[in-house]
Each structure stands twice: as structure tokens, then as C-alpha cells.
Amino acid sequence: MPAAVGERYLIESPEPLVGALLLAGYRVIGPQAGDGAIVYDEIEAAGALPRGLTDEQSGGHYRLKDGDPDRWFDYVVGPQSIKKYLFPAHQKLWSATRTPDGFDISPAGDDYPKTAFFGMRACEIAAMEIQDKVFDNGQFADSGYGRRRANSLIVAVQCARSAETCFCASMNTGPRAQSGFDIALTELDEGGFLVECGSEAGASILGGLDLAGALDGDWEAALDVTRNAAAMQTRRMVGNVAEVLREHLDHPRWDEVADRCLSCANCTLACPTCFCSDVEDVTDLSGDHAERWRTWDSCFSLDFSYIHGGAVRPSTKSRYRQWMTHKLSSWHDQFGSSGCVGCGRCIAWCPVGIDITEEAAAIAAPLDVTGE
Amino acid sequence: MEALANDPMLPRRYRVLRTWSELSDVRTMELQPVDGSTVSFQPGQFNMLYAFGVGEVAISISGDAADESKIVHTTRSVGAVSKALNSVADGDVIGVRGPFGTAWPVVEEKGRHVVFVAGGLGLAPLRPAIYHVLNNRQDYAGMTLVYGARSPQDLLYPYELQAWKARFDTNVQVTVDHAAPGWSGQVGVVTTSLDRALAGVDGAEVSAFVCGPEIMMRFTVSSLKALGVTEDRIWVSMERNMKCAIGFCGHCQFGPDFICRDGPVFRHDKVSRLIVKREI
Structure with a gap:
């Protein structure tokens, strides 16, 4: 049956949907089990999806476990995000060749095929929409990012459970994605999926499937799925965190967290919105061919703030403070929203389990001026 | 393509x-x-x-x-x-x-007494603004330049400094931290020379453009404020590591601002909250 934007349907399994995307010529990127975690990679059939797996996450802890073998999406986000596709960690910007009269520069193309991101969670979509604003800031636009983004289709999966590290409900980014997807699936408790059609591109894919119309009761069941996921969340971000951090740059908690922080940059690499980058200029041995590469960078590295004379932020305290105040406070000034989507990656993948919600709460709490 | x-x-x-x-x-x-x-x-x-x-x-x-x-x-x-x-x-x-990046608002500050305060190589980013004021000197109530360098050997653009000083419609003060044989000019920090240069000037008529090391800019702003110059008439030029210059790389962040895009020239009240903090 033909599908329409805004309409809801039922399907039995995600398999035909993956097949339809492949048939339509999409490269399909989806979750898979790899290196002991849920990672994103190209999939050629729904069979590659990590069906039956679930995850256990807490501060500095991530384990994949066997779950209900019939459930398709009972895990949440792993260490990677689709940032690695839209904003590659290592990307050639241009190359230059020495000529008798100086040098010539030619921009690097990129071979980004039409891509469907399958199984994107609400926080993942929110993060992508945040990066959309970063790479088109009104004055300048990253044309490569824009092309990749325009060439991408989003198939969301609405979360049926939350990990212990999740706090998207308090960031208003999930667990249900309200928009930003072309197609969204909710895995219903009784089996089968409710399908939301979010765009014309989504409708054209869904039109080729054997769909049944969803009834009001099905939609209620789907809403219950994400309500239950929200109710599972134990962590939350303090409400006035942007103002709290802005006003407490000298709070003693910064020293305390700096004693634990290894400044390893894991949080920034796992974060789906962190966008800082470095450039590397390289030449071949002849010295006649040069290239510029853009690589992910982190405000936790000492070099990050280096100017002649030394680093501006030599202490771990100042680097942690920069990361957290940027993410939760000055991001609002720069891009009109928080830079945090509550995905919890920085908590799970911090080797010492530093919890951004706990740090924010500590700084927001009234200061005990009597000391110990 | x-x-x-x-x-x-x-x-x-x-x-x-x-x-x-x-x-x-x-x-x-x-x-x-x-x-x-x-x-x-x-x-x-x-x-x-x-x-x-x-x-x-x-x-x-x-x-x-x-x-x-x-x-x-x-x-x-x-x-x-x-x-x-x-x-x-x-x-x-x-x-x-x-x-x-942003510019010194020399055109907007027409009619004012423009005061330039430069430290070391900070004279270079100010020179285009100095040229503008000197080229259109009749549009401004006054022009003062206070320039400080480490030693006489470190004075940038010395011949131009002399030429600017020789004009009758400028007040150019040059000072060095450490004198050398043959130096007959001022010795000391720019704030001392600034106080001297602006003696008798109504601070309310001054628009100040400041560029130099952060510590020098902080003391200069204090002096300017003590002389009655209001914070919304003081601009500073900030410096941070930059990789992209278009707000993408994140390196030059100074609190809410990207120095490449929102700066490098800031009206002082925009950065005054953070400029006094360490390691921002």
C-alpha cells in the first residue's frame, strides 16, 4: 500500500525494511555487535543486526549480555555515534602540488554514497541536529558535512528500555524521537513494530512494503514503550545547569573532579556532539605534494589550547571545566541549545566513571561553607 | 566543483x-x-x-x-x-x-578622541586602525597612541612611530621596559605613559583600542576606566589557538565566544567577565 507522511503502520519484522533500503540503492549503516559492544557498520541484511543482545552500562562500565532472543533492539547506544560518518574522524580537505610558479591546490572530493542510518535512537538524532547547527553557523557552512547530511536517510528506533547511564528524558531529547527521522520503528511488547512515516523519502521506501494500518490502540502501545523506557531512567541533569555552571567557574568541585579525571579525552571521542577538530599538514618525501587533513581533536589535550608561550589551559581542572561548561552552558549561547543529549556515553566510557550529571548536581548544590 | x-x-x-x-x-x-x-x-x-x-x-x-x-x-x-x-x-x-573576524570600530567611533594602546607586536593588528584615523584625522577629536615594548630594539615600525610622532595632530608616547644606551625616551609600563598621555583629557570623549599581551590589556583597561573611559568605549583584541577561523574547530573558544568569529576584536564588556579568570 502507498505510505504517507505522518501516517502510522504495522510491520512484523525489520527485515523487509532493510531489504527495501538496499533495493533502493542505500548503503545501510546499522548497529552490530563488534569488539564486545554495539558499533555501527554497514549491514547487508537485517540478520546482521544484534538481535537478542542487551547491554549493561554504568559509570566506566559497559557489557553486552544475552537478552530475549526474539527482541531486535533491546540494547541502547554504544561507544560510537553516526558522527563518524557525517563528520569523519580523519578527513582529507585538500591536496597541493608544487609547481614552477608556487603550488596548485585542489579540494578533496568525498565518496559518500546515499546512506540510510538504521536504528538511530532519539538521542542520536538530537545529536545530529545539534551538529547540523555547528557545521552551518549562519556565516560559514561545511559543504562536505552538508552534502553528507543531505545524502542520508534516518530510520529511527524508539527506545524500549534505558541503560543506567541514560538521561535523555531530562534533556528533552528522548526516549521518543518526535521528528528528525524519515522512518521510525517502535518494537512493541507483543512483538511486531509500529512504523511512523516522517518524510517523503521515508514514504517512498515504505510504499514498497507490505504494511498494515496502525490503529489508535497500536499507537498507545507504542507510546507506552517509550514511556516505560523513560521511567527506567535513574539519572537526570539538574534543571538550571547552564546558569549554574556559568556562575560557578571557581567552584571547589572543579579541583575535586580534576583529581579523578585522567584527561584521556574518551568522553569527547564518545560524545555524539563534540565537534572540535585539528588540522594536519603532511607532505610526501619529495616535498612536492602536500595535503591537509582534518582530524577529531579534544579540549582535554594539552596541545589544544597551545599558543606561542604555552598552553592556555595547562591544568586538568581547566580542561574539564572547559568541556563541561561548553557542553552544558556556553553551547546555549553559541547554538541555542544544550550540547548534551543525555546519551550517557561519556559516563559509560569514562575509565574512572566520572558522571556528568553527578558533577553538575554537585556544582548546583548549595556550597557547604563550613568545610568538611 | x-x-x-x-x-x-x-x-x-x-x-x-x-x-x-x-x-x-x-x-x-x-x-x-x-x-x-x-x-x-x-x-x-x-x-x-x-x-x-x-x-x-x-x-x-x-x-x-x-x-x-x-x-x-x-x-x-x-x-x-x-x-x-x-x-x-x-x-x-x-x-x-x-x-x-571582527574589526576595530574606527568608522563608528568617528568624532571621538581615539586612544590606541599597544604592547609589543600588538601594534601590528592596530596599525590598520591607526592608518584609518591618520588618513581621516579631521573626523576625530583626538588621536593618542601609547606603545610599549620590551626594549628599544623591540620597537616595531620605529620609523613610522617617528613620523606619527612628528605630526602636530597626534600624541604618540613610546615606552620600553628596559632601556639601552642611547635611549632617551620613557621607561616603564604602558599604563604609566597612558596616565601621562591622557592627563587633562575627558575620559568620556575617549574611545580606546587595546592590543597586547592579556595581562597588559587587563591593566590598561583598569587605567582607562580610572581615567573615566567607559567600558562600552574600550575594545580589545584577543588571541587563542585557531585551526579553522570559521567557528568549526572549537580551539579558540573563550566562554561563549569563538574568537575567530565573534572576535578577535571585542568590546571589553563582552569579555570582562572571563578575562579576569585563569585558564579560560
């Missing part, structure tokens, strides 16, 4: 017309686009200069914005890229992206 050709990350080729030594580790170069186009910038803006195969650095523009035939940069050799830029010869080609 048209979209790619306009990519703000792609350097354009500029030819070095002329280059000369200013100080032992400081050189100035004049550049012209290889494609023959004219150049246009506002005083206070900067370019990203690329030395082939070595890398790119942010360097302020130090020439006269009224001259659209060339762009002028003064660079101190402090790292691999600036050393490579300072070893180019006349006729060489380098890469340029820009101009980027």
Missing part, C-alpha cells in the same frame, strides 16, 4: 611582492592574490597564512585597508609555520584564507 572551490577551508594563492626584516625575529610581507583580484579587509581582521607543506597560522593584517592592491602581514617567528612564513622570498607563493 564550484561549491568546493568556494570552500572557506581552501587557501587561495597569494604572491609575495616584497618582504623585509622588522626586528631580529619579525618580518613583514606584502601579498597580492595570484589571480589579480583586489583585496579588501577591515582594520583588526586576520588571515590564515599557509606555508606550503608546513602548515597554517592566524596572522593579523597590519597594512592600510585603503590600499586594495596588496595585503600586509607582520609575523614573529615562534613556531614551525611562522618560521617558514618568515623565510619566504620575494616572488614566492603562499596560501591565504580570509579575511576573518
Whole structure:
């Protein structure tokens, strides 16, 4: 049956949907089990999806476990995000060749095929929409990012459970994605999926499937799925965190967290919105061919703030403070929203389990001026 | 490929017309686009200069914005890229992206007594604004320049300083931290010279443009405020590590601001909250 934007349907399994995307010529990127975690990679059939797996996450802890073998999406986000596709960690910007009269520069193309991101969670979509604003800031636009983004289709999966590290409900980014997807699936408790059609591109894919119309009761069941996921969340971000951090740059908690922080940059690499980058200029041995590469960078590295004379932020305290105040406070000034989507990656993948919600709460709490 | 050709990350080729030594580790170069186009910038803006195969650095523009035939940069050799830029010869080609960033509001501050306070190489980013005021001196109530350097050997643009000082419609004060034999000028920090230069001037008529090391700018702003200059008439130029100059790389963040895009020239009240904090 033909599908329409805004309409809801039922399907039995995600398999035909993956097949339809492949048939339509999409490269399909989806979750898979790899290196002991849920990672994103190209999939050629729904069979590659990590069906039956679930995850256990807490501060500095991530384990994949066997779950209900019939459930398709009972895990949440792993260490990677689709940032690695839209904003590659290592990307050639241009190359230059020495000529008798100086040098010539030619921009690097990129071979980004039409891509469907399958199984994107609400926080993942929110993060992508945040990066959309970063790479088109009104004055300048990253044309490569824009092309990749325009060439991408989003198939969301609405979360049926939350990990212990999740706090998207308090960031208003999930667990249900309200928009930003072309197609969204909710895995219903009784089996089968409710399908939301979010765009014309989504409708054209869904039109080729054997769909049944969803009834009001099905939609209620789907809403219950994400309500239950929200109710599972134990962590939350303090409400006035942007103002709290802005006003407490000298709070003693910064020293305390700096004693634990290894400044390893894991949080920034796992974060789906962190966008800082470095450039590397390289030449071949002849010295006649040069290239510029853009690589992910982190405000936790000492070099990050280096100017002649030394680093501006030599202490771990100042680097942690920069990361957290940027993410939760000055991001609002720069891009009109928080830079945090509550995905919890920085908590799970911090080797010492530093919890951004706990740090924010500590700084927001009234200061005990009597000391110990 | 048209979209790619306009990519703000792609350097354009500029030819070095002329280059000369200013100080032992400081050189100035004049550049012209290889494609023959004219150049246009506002005083206070900067370019990203690329030395082939070595890398790119942010360097302020130090020439006269009224001259659209060339762009002028003064660079101190402090790292691999600036050393490579300072070893180019006349006729060489380098890469340029820009101009980027905010400008000294010299046009907006018409009619005011304009006070420039520069420390060390901070005179270079101020020079385009100084040129503008001197070229249009009749539009301004007054022009004062207070310039401080470490020693007489470290004074940038010494011949121009003399020429500016020789005019009857300027007040140019030059001071050094450490004198040397033959130096008959002032010795001390710029704030002392600033107090002297502005004696008898109504602070309410002053618009001040300040560029130098952060610590020097902080003390200068304190002095200006004590002289009755209001914070919304003081501008400073900030410096941070920059990789992209277009707000993407994140390196130059100063609290809510990207210095490449929201700066480098800031009205002081925009940065006053954070400039007093350590390691921002």
C-alpha cells in the first residue's frame, strides 16, 4: 500500500525494511555487535543486526549480555555515534602540488554514497541536529558535512528500555524521537513494530512494503514503550545547569573532579556532539605534494589550547571545566541549545566513571561553607 | 566543483611582492592574490597564512585597508609555520584564507578622541586602525597612541612611530621596559605613559583600542576606566589557538565566544567577565 507522511503502520519484522533500503540503492549503516559492544557498520541484511543482545552500562562500565532472543533492539547506544560518518574522524580537505610558479591546490572530493542510518535512537538524532547547527553557523557552512547530511536517510528506533547511564528524558531529547527521522520503528511488547512515516523519502521506501494500518490502540502501545523506557531512567541533569555552571567557574568541585579525571579525552571521542577538530599538514618525501587533513581533536589535550608561550589551559581542572561548561552552558549561547543529549556515553566510557550529571548536581548544590 | 572551490577551508594563492626584516625575529610581507583580484579587509581582521607543506597560522593584517592592491602581514617567528612564513622570498607563493573576524570600530567611533594602546607586536593588528584615523584625522577629536615594548630594539615600525610622532595632530608616547644606551625616551609600563598621555583629557570623549599581551590589556583597561573611559568605549583584541577561523574547530573558544568569529576584536564588556579568570 502507498505510505504517507505522518501516517502510522504495522510491520512484523525489520527485515523487509532493510531489504527495501538496499533495493533502493542505500548503503545501510546499522548497529552490530563488534569488539564486545554495539558499533555501527554497514549491514547487508537485517540478520546482521544484534538481535537478542542487551547491554549493561554504568559509570566506566559497559557489557553486552544475552537478552530475549526474539527482541531486535533491546540494547541502547554504544561507544560510537553516526558522527563518524557525517563528520569523519580523519578527513582529507585538500591536496597541493608544487609547481614552477608556487603550488596548485585542489579540494578533496568525498565518496559518500546515499546512506540510510538504521536504528538511530532519539538521542542520536538530537545529536545530529545539534551538529547540523555547528557545521552551518549562519556565516560559514561545511559543504562536505552538508552534502553528507543531505545524502542520508534516518530510520529511527524508539527506545524500549534505558541503560543506567541514560538521561535523555531530562534533556528533552528522548526516549521518543518526535521528528528528525524519515522512518521510525517502535518494537512493541507483543512483538511486531509500529512504523511512523516522517518524510517523503521515508514514504517512498515504505510504499514498497507490505504494511498494515496502525490503529489508535497500536499507537498507545507504542507510546507506552517509550514511556516505560523513560521511567527506567535513574539519572537526570539538574534543571538550571547552564546558569549554574556559568556562575560557578571557581567552584571547589572543579579541583575535586580534576583529581579523578585522567584527561584521556574518551568522553569527547564518545560524545555524539563534540565537534572540535585539528588540522594536519603532511607532505610526501619529495616535498612536492602536500595535503591537509582534518582530524577529531579534544579540549582535554594539552596541545589544544597551545599558543606561542604555552598552553592556555595547562591544568586538568581547566580542561574539564572547559568541556563541561561548553557542553552544558556556553553551547546555549553559541547554538541555542544544550550540547548534551543525555546519551550517557561519556559516563559509560569514562575509565574512572566520572558522571556528568553527578558533577553538575554537585556544582548546583548549595556550597557547604563550613568545610568538611 | 564550484561549491568546493568556494570552500572557506581552501587557501587561495597569494604572491609575495616584497618582504623585509622588522626586528631580529619579525618580518613583514606584502601579498597580492595570484589571480589579480583586489583585496579588501577591515582594520583588526586576520588571515590564515599557509606555508606550503608546513602548515597554517592566524596572522593579523597590519597594512592600510585603503590600499586594495596588496595585503600586509607582520609575523614573529615562534613556531614551525611562522618560521617558514618568515623565510619566504620575494616572488614566492603562499596560501591565504580570509579575511576573518571582527574589526576595530574606527568608522563608528568617528568624532571621538581615539586612544590606541599597544604592547609589543600588538601594534601590528592596530596599525590598520591607526592608518584609518591618520588618513581621516579631521573626523576625530583626538588621536593618542601609547606603545610599549620590551626594549628599544623591540620597537616595531620605529620609523613610522617617528613620523606619527612628528605630526602636530597626534600624541604618540613610546615606552620600553628596559632601556639601552642611547635611549632617551620613557621607561616603564604602558599604563604609566597612558596616565601621562591622557592627563587633562575627558575620559568620556575617549574611545580606546587595546592590543597586547592579556595581562597588559587587563591593566590598561583598569587605567582607562580610572581615567573615566567607559567600558562600552574600550575594545580589545584577543588571541587563542585557531585551526579553522570559521567557528568549526572549537580551539579558540573563550566562554561563549569563538574568537575567530565573534572576535578577535571585542568590546571589553563582552569579555570582562572571563578575562579576569585563569585558564579560560
